[in-house]
Amino acid sequence: LNEFFKSQENNDLKDITKESFKHEKLANVMAPVLSKSGLLVIFDNFECQLCDINGKYEIKNASLKDFLKNLIKDTDPETKFVFTSRYVFDLGKEINKSVENIELKDFNRSEAVGFMQSLLNLRSAFFRDKIRAYEIFGGNPHSLSMLNCYCRDISLAKSLDDARGIKVGNSEFISVEMNYSKLSERGARLLNRFAAFRTPIGFSGVHWSVGEGIKAPLGFIKILEGAIDGFDRRELPEEYHDMSNKEMIEKFEEHLANHRNCEDSDELANELISLGFFKKIKNNDTPVFAVHRIVRDFCISKLDKDVWSKNLFNAADYYKTKSSSGGDLPDEFRVFGKMQAFELLFEAEDFKNAALIVNYISKGFRKKGFSRLAEYLYKRVIPEVSKDMQGFLAHCLGVVYEELGDYKSALKCYRNSVKIDTEIGDKEGVVYSINQIGIIYEDQGNYEAALEYYKISLKLAEEVGEYDNTMASTLHHLGTVCYRLHDYKSSVKYYEKLSKVFEYNGNIESISYSSDEAGFIHYLLEDYESALKQYRKALKIREKLGDKSAIALSLYNIGMIYQKQGEYETALEKYKKSLKIEEELGNQSKIGTLSVYIGEILCEMEMYKDAFGIILSAVKILSKIDSPDLKDVIKKFMELREDWGPEEFDSELKKATELDGPDIKKLSIK
Numbered sequence: 211l212n213e214f215f216k217s218q219e220n221n222d223l224k225d226i227t228k229e230s231f232k233h234e235k236l237a238n239v240m241a242p243v244l245s246k247s248g249l250l251v252i253f254d255n256f257e258c259q260l261c262d263i264n265g266k267y268e269i270k271n272a273s274l275k276d277f278l279k280n281l282i283k284d285t286d287p288e289t290k291f292v293f294t295s296r297y298v299f300d301l302g303k304e305i306n307k308s309v310e311n312i313e314l315k316d317f318n319r320s321e322a323v324g325f326m327q328s329l330l331n332l333r334s335a336f337f338r339d340k341i342r343a344y345e346i347f348g349g350n351p352h353s354l355s356m357l358n359c360y361c362r363d364i365s366l367a368k369s370l371d372d373a374r375g376i377k378v379g380n381s382e383f384i385s386v387e388m389n390y391s392k393l394s395e396r397g398a399r400l401l402n403r404f405a406a407f408r409t410p411i412g413f414s415g416v417h418w419s420v421g422e423g424i425k426a427p428l429g430f431i432k433i434l435e436g437a438i439d440g441f442d443r444r445e446l447p448e449e450y451h452d453m454s455n456k457e458m459i460e461k462f463e464e465h466l467a468n469h470r471n472c473e474d475s476d477e478l479a480n481e482l483i484s485l486g487f488f489k490k491i492k493n494n495d496t497p498v499f500a501v502h503r504i505v506r507d508f509c510i511s512k513l514d515k516d517v518w519s520k521n522l523f524n525a526a527d528y529y530k531t532k533s534s535s536g537g538d539l540p541d542e543f544r545v546f547g548k549m550q551a552f553e554l555l556f557e558a559e560d561f562k563n564a565a566l567i568v569n570y571i572s573k574g575f576r577k578k579g580f581s582r583l584a585e586y587l588y589k590r591v592i593p594e595v596s597k598d599m600q601g602f603l604a605h606c607l608g609v610v611y612e613e614l615g616d617y618k619s620a621l622k623c624y625r626n627s628v629k630i631d632t633e634i635g636d637k638e639g640v641v642y643s644i645n646q647i648g649i650i651y652e653d654q655g656n657y658e659a660a661l662e663y664y665k666i667s668l669k670l671a672e673e674v675g676e677y678d679n680t681m682a683s684t685l686h687h688l689g690t691v692c693y694r695l696h697d698y699k700s701s702v703k704y705y706e707k708l709s710k711v712f713e714y715n716g717n718i719e720s721i722s723y724s725s726d727e728a729g730f731i732h733y734l735l736e737d738y739e740s741a742l743k744q745y746r747k748a749l750k751i752r753e754k755l756g757d758k759s760a761i762a763l764s765l766y767n768i769g770m771i772y773q774k775q776g777e778y779e780t781a782l783e784k785y786k787k788s789l790k791i792e793e794e795l796g797n798q799s800k801i802g803t804l805s806v807y808i809g810e811i812l813c814e815m816e817m818y819k820d821a822f823g824i825i826l827s828a829v830k831i832l833s834k835i836d837s838p839d840l841k842d843v844i845k846k847f848m849e850l851r852e853d854w855g856p857e858e859f860d861s862e863l864k865k866a867t868e869l870d871g872p873d874i875k876k877l878s879i880k
Contacts (some may be wrong), residue, residue, distance in 0.1 A: 211240075211251075227579050229614065233273045237280030244287035255503075256295040257319070257711040267297040271590075278303050296503070303674035314727070317349030325351060329358040335366035346373050348381040352486075358387040359486035360392070386508045389485040395483045396474070398454075401501075404482075405509040405526040406518070408553060410491055410498040413475055418476065418528045420482050421470030429515040447639060464489040522558035526551040552587070569606055576613055584610050601630035601639050608646060617650050624650075637674045642668050642800075644685050655693045664688045671878060682711050688725055702731040702740075719755060722764075731769060733774070742771050765806065778811045785811070802831040806843055809850070822862050825850060 211222040222243045227751035231239060234708050244251070269275040279302050293299075298311060317325055322344040326332040332340065332354075343366060347353050361572070369388065376387050393401065403419035472478070478497065482488040488499040510518055533547025548571045555564040568591055572584040588607040592600055608623030624643040631639035648663035664684050671681040685708040692701035701820055703730035712721040729744030751763035769784030787806040806830035812821035823849050832840045851859040 213249075227582070231582075233277035234280055235282060237277050239285035241281055244281075244289045245284075248288045248289050250292065252292045252294070254294050257294045260295065260297055260299050260689040260831070267299040269299060269301075270337065273589075275301070282309075289531050290346060301832060305332050309693060315349075316519040317344075317351065317354075319344050322349040325354055326358075329355065331358045332366055335361075339366045339370060339378070343698050344380070347385050350382045350504070351386045352502050353382050356389050357484040360385060360766070361483065363485070380507075382504050383511065386505060389487065390508075392485060393487075394478075394481065397478055399504075399624065401482055401487050402509055402513060403515075403524055404488075404499070405501050405506045406521040406554065407501070407528075407550075408525075409550065410500040411528075412496055412498045413479070414532070415499070415528065416475045416479055417472045418472045418522070419472075421472035421475070422796055424800065464772045492803065519558040519560075520801075522554045523560070523804045524552040526558070526563075529554070545574060547863075556594075559594075561591060562599060565591045565595050565599055565603055569603070572606065572610065580615050581610055587754070588750070597630060598634055598636070599645075601634065601636060604630065605639065605643050605646070608643070612646065612650060617654065621650055632840065637670055638680075641670045641684075643678055644670070645680055645687075648684070648687060648841075652687060652691055657694050660687070661691050661695070664691065682708060682715075682717075685711060686724070686727075689731070698731050698735050701727050702735070706729060718751055719757070722755075722760060725751075726763070726767065735769065737773055738771050740767065758791050759795060761796070762788045765791070766807075769807070773807070773811060778815050782808065782811050798831050798835050799837060800866075802835075802837060802843070802857045803829045803839065805831070811845070813850060813853055818858070819862065821850060822854070822859065826866055 212227050215221070216224050217233055223240070226243075257267075259269055259271065259274065260267045276322075281299070281303055285291075298313065301309060316322075319341065323337070323340045325617075326335070326340050326343065332343075333583075335343075343354070343357060347357055349812075357366075357369065360372075371390055372627045373384055377382055378384055378387055390398065390401070399419045400416065407415055412566040424859050477701040479488060479574070482499075483490055487501065487505055490501065491498050491500055501644075515519070529547040529551040548567050552564050552567045552571075553569065568584070568587045572588070575581065575584040585607065588603055592607070595603065604623050604627040606628065608620045611617075611620035611623060624647045625642060627643040627714075628640050631637075631643065644663050648660045648667060651657075651660035651663065667684045668681065668688065671684060685704050689701045689704040692698070692704060705724050708724040709728065710723050710800070712718070712724060725733065725744045725748040729741045729748070731781055732738070732741035733745060745767040746763055749761065749768065752760040752764055765784045765788035769781045769788065772778075772781035772784060775799065785804055785808045789801065790802060792800040796809065805824045809821040809825035809828065812818070812824065825843070829840070829847060830845055837843075
């Protein structure tokens with residue numbers, strides 16, 4: 211709906227798509243938007259959302275049922291809702307009063323005869339044979355259309371004789387069974403496999419269903435082996451840069467294996483079209499083939515459950531392969547492919563792999579603002595998977611809620627994940643979820659509660675020897691929370707422990723940042739020697755890595771300590787080195803900030819004229835970039851006037867700015 215509204219330059223639903231609502235609330239929010247729009251909203255093929263309960267069809271998802279009831283009830287009658295379904299279903303007494311069921315039944319006898327009059331192979335048949343056809347095949351238009359296909363080469367009377375020996379549970383399937391008996395072996399194999407697809411597919415689906423994996427001839431591989439040496443690997447995707455020749459050949463053969471070829475695809479497709487199994491449709495000038503729901507249901511009833519499941523897996527593999535392949539495929543196609551694979555695996559009751567697909571596409575959905583769709587898929591698949599996956603998926607659903615700012619629901623998910631993972635003995639899973647609970651409390655400013663959960667997370671991580679990113683995250687947050695609570699000694703302890711975890715994992719760059727954090731806490735504790743030790747450690751790492759921006763930061767940190775200790779010459783040296791690097795990098799904001807610090811030291815050394823020049827340069831830079839720090843820098847500039855003396859300051863200012871007097875508010879830098 212939002213996509214449709216955007217095409218009409220209507221943004222009424224834009225914000226709603228980015229929030230998470232309970233289904234009742236969502237209906238209340240959407241109803242006013244739909245009420246003023248005057249739309250016809252169609253829920254097509256709604257039988258997919260139904261289940262048979264003792265011969266009565268109900269919406270299988272209780273939340274969906276409540277949502278629709280509230281939406282229909284609260285929306286102005288100016289907007290209409292249409293549900294197309296093979297089965298009548300119940301929306302509840304309150305709604306049923308205002309709902310009109312228009313049952314599109316099968317043709318009655320006269321309608322069926324009239325329809326047969328319009329069909330090329332049946333129109334000339336005797337009236338009595340058409341009556342008998344209605345009695346045997348029923349009045350379903352698709353069944354009669356398939357009967358028409360069957361009668362291409364024989365009379366209707368003969369086809370009625372052929373139908374006598376056919377015993378199927380559903381009269382709709384009789385003509386389907388008759389045409390099925392006419393299929394070639396490969397035609398039947400194609401239909402059985404192709405029917406698994408739930409949406410129209412082009413020739414690539416035909417190739418995938420009955421084609422063979424492509425294998426490169428041995429002679430071609432020999433030629434390719436010789437040609438690889440001449441490739442400029444820099445022009446290839448990055449993954450190929452460090453591959454050996456053998457690995458590149460294997461990658462090429464793997465790529466071929468994911469493509470299938472069926473040499474008689476045209477012949478097979480035409481066979482299924484002629485017998486009414488395929489309907490050919492044009493999609494952006496590309497032919498695609500659709501299989502009627504009756505035909506799909508027939509294939510399901512005809513095949514063993516294991517065989518049908520295998521066909522569903524095959525169709526799911528098609529979508530997974532296509533959506534994961536390289537090339538210039540739009541993101542929408544990749545997401546659509548993954549969604550189709552999910553539905554097929556769900557139908558095959560392979561809930562584990564369906565859940566893995568949900569987890570794979572969830573991040574993309576959330577980035578695009580479709581967090582609610584990710585929420586819906588998680589909630590749909592979680593009850594179906596084994597307990598060892600439920601804890602993990604509950605955690606993932608918690609992440610969705612946390613990103614939406616729905617902390618209450620996120621906490622509920624994380625606690626559920628902790629409960630499940632504790633029951634099954636998955637300590638690592640418990641660590642992840644408890645850590646996230648701590649993060650939520652920290653974000654809410656409840657530092658005491660956050661500290662409690664972080665300590666539990668750390669203890670469990672140490673028990674299982676989980677020295678990974680989660681432990682690093684926990685230690686970092688412990689350091690931060692202790693800092694917020696002014697427990698600096700504990701804070702520095704956690705940051706120093708964090709450095710050891712990074713060392714254990716070989717994460718050299720991160721060690722430098724944890725050393726920065728520890729150094730800052732030592733600085734707050736006025737333990738300047740320990741602070742210097744940490745800052746020098748960070749500098750040494752950064753010089754080894756060649757990270758200029760980080761080197762400049764370390765030099766600034768070291769200069770700050772020397773300045774605090776009153777060692778102005780050394781502090782000035784460090785600041786100037788840092789400034790030189792920032793000038794090379796062109797970082798105007800940091801150039802301005804460092805210039806101010808250098809000016810402060812020059813003031814302490816009573817080198818006022820030098821201080822004037824460098825602080826004035828900071829004012830120029832910060833004013834150009836509209837820095838929020840400009841006001842404070844001008845204040846320092848005025849303090850320099852008091853220290854140096856108004857006469858000297860005003861004289862120098864006049865030379866520099868061509869202004870009379872020290873009116874900084876009117877300062878216009880040239």
